Amino acid sequence: xxxxxxxxxxxxxxxxxxxxxxxxxxxxxxxxxxxxxxxxxxxxxxxxxxxxxxxxxxxxxxxxxxxxxxxxxxxxxxxxxxxxxxxxxxxxxxxxxxxxx
Amino acid sequence: xxxxxxxxxxxxxxxxxxxxxxxxxxxxxxxxxxxxxxxxxxxxxxxxxxxxxxxxxxxxxxxxxxxxxxxxxxxxxxxxxxxxxxxxxxxxxxxxxxxxx
Amino acid sequence: xxxxxxxxxxxxxxxxxxxxxxxxxxxxxxxxxxxxxxxxxxxxxxxxxxxxxxxxxxxxxxxxxxxxxxxxxxxxxxxxxxxxxxxxxxxxxxxxxxxxx
Amino acid sequence: xxxxxxxxxxxxxxxxxxxxxxxxxxxxxxxxxxxxxxxxxxxxxxxxxxxxxxxxxxxxxxxxxxxxxxxxxxxxxxxxxxxxxxxxxxxxxxxxxxxxx
Numbered sequence: 500x501x502x503x504x505x506x507x508x509x510x511x512x513x514x515x516x517x518x519x520x521x522x523x524x525x526x527x528x529x530x531x532x533x534x535x536x537x538x539x540x541x542x543x544x545x546x547x548x549x550x551x552x553x554x555x556x557x558x559x560x561x562x563x564x565x566x567x568x569x570x571x572x573x574x575x576x577x578x579x580x581x582x583x584x585x586x587x588x589x590x591x592x593x594x595x596x597x598x599x600x
Numbered sequence: 601x602x603x604x605x606x607x608x609x610x611x612x613x614x615x616x617x618x619x620x621x622x623x624x625x626x627x628x629x630x631x632x633x634x635x636x637x638x639x640x641x642x643x644x645x646x647x648x649x650x651x652x653x654x655x656x657x658x659x660x661x662x663x664x665x666x667x668x669x670x671x672x673x674x675x676x677x678x679x680x681x682x683x684x685x686x687x688x689x690x691x692x693x694x695x696x697x698x699x700x701x
Numbered sequence: 702x703x704x705x706x707x708x709x710x711x712x713x714x715x716x717x718x719x720x721x722x723x724x725x726x727x728x729x730x731x732x733x734x735x736x737x738x739x740x741x742x743x744x745x746x747x748x749x750x751x752x753x754x755x756x757x758x759x760x761x762x763x764x765x766x767x768x769x770x771x772x773x774x775x776x777x778x779x780x781x782x783x784x785x786x787x788x789x790x791x792x793x794x795x796x797x798x799x800x801x802x
Numbered sequence: 803x804x805x806x807x808x809x810x811x812x813x814x815x816x817x818x819x820x821x822x823x824x825x826x827x828x829x830x831x832x833x834x835x836x837x838x839x840x841x842x843x844x845x846x847x848x849x850x851x852x853x854x855x856x857x858x859x860x861x862x863x864x865x866x867x868x869x870x871x872x873x874x875x876x877x878x879x880x881x882x883x884x885x886x887x888x889x890x891x892x893x894x895x896x897x898x899x900x901x902x903x
Contacts, residue, residue: 501840501841503839503841503842507709507770508711509715510712510713510714510715511712513768513879516889516892516893516895520897523893523897534839534840535890535893536839537804537837537844537885537886537890538804538842538844539806541839541841546655546658554651557674561676561678565677565715566675566676566678566715567676568673568674568676568770569674570671571671571674572670572672572873573668573669573671574667574840575658575667575669577662583840586819586840587839587840589819590822592819604738604740604741608810609812610811610816610818611814611816612813614778614812614813615791616812617788617791620792621792621796624792625796635739636789636792638703638705638736638743638788639703639741639776642740666816673772675739683739684739687718688737688738688739691722691737748857748860752857759878763878767880770875770877770878771878772873772874772875772876773875773876774871774874775870775871775873776869776871777860777864777869777872778869779864779868779869780868
């Protein structure tokens with residue numbers, strides 16, 4: 500399944516890049532395929548491996564913060580693999596042009 | 601922690617009440633405190649018990665659908681309990697009136 | 702359409718009840734039907750009236766904060782009215798019991 | 803402000819790429835800066851221009867569907883521009899490596 504998540508610490512200053520960097524180190528070590536975008540991180544994997552990863556990230560940010568808000572969106576489609584690449588490719592085919600920029 | 605989730609089957613007809621009813625039976629059996637609202641279900645519990653519940657609900661809906669989108673929002677605040685009741689009460693105190701209707 | 706929204710100020714202390722109370726005063730004055738829950742506010746109305754309301758709430762919280770995150774979920778179904786009441790009722794009929802608590 | 807949105811038609815088949823392609827044509831014509839990712843589209847602009855765009859996309863998909871769910875996440879930070887590029891760059895600086903892949 501394809502999962503986007505973001506973790507927002509509340510009650511610190513307005514810059515979150517240190518917490519985001521900490522999360523991305525954990526994501527990178529997980530071995531799961533991932534892509535980052537300006538609003539969150541998209542990972543692909545099975546329920547248990549993805550949720551184990553997000554729990555580790557959530558716990559890690561909670562250590563340094565009194566309150567955090569974590570948002571998770573799951574797109575689960577049977578019999579489809581490598582959707583982290585394929586979803587955009589199938590739209591590009593329809594538009595007949597590359598969307599990567 | 602306080603968690604809202606919703607599960608949307610894609611590719612069925614526009615009425616989702618049967619799938620929602622199926623999910624609520626599972627939530628009710630879990631023993632966790634919960635409240636439903638027109639856009640989702642809010643539950644309170646620890647990470648593992650809440651995620652175990654959402655996984656069961658997700659799997660149950662996926663059985664009858666080829667594709668589903670599940671959205672999860674987590675509000676985790678240290679040293680606070682019974683937030684499913686207290687969050688609204690603390691706002692009501694500030695407004696000096698009841699918001700239940 | 703049915704719309705849930707929540708506004709999270711980042712970079713203040715962990716208590717958000719003052720900002721939430723401020724938002725609810727604006728929602729209450731709008732005249733739109735609404736329900737609050739522990740994770741957000743659900744309102745019902747047409748696109749322009751709902752978005753005008755959320756813009757007012759967003760602007761009001763941004764005045765006192767350097768950074769805020771606002772999340773909006775829209776469930777738009779043709780030919781259906783009073784869904785803020787009816788959605789839960791249609792699930793209750795299937796379950797054959799009241800879910801209000 | 804930085805805004806991610808996604809529009810999900812309910813009640814069609816499981817493939818959404820045609821609706822996504824239709825949305826991206828509208829986004830591309832808007833002239834706003836945007837990036838697509840496997841879970842949504844991120845645009846940058848002022849409240850009115852971004853919401854005008856999302857309303858057009860929502861209306862366009864609703865024409866061919868009886869029910870749709872649109873999700874919008876707004877990250878609004880004062881005195882910051884070109885965040886669609888800068889947010890990732892500021893994390894890359896901390897990690898001392900490029901995250902684009």
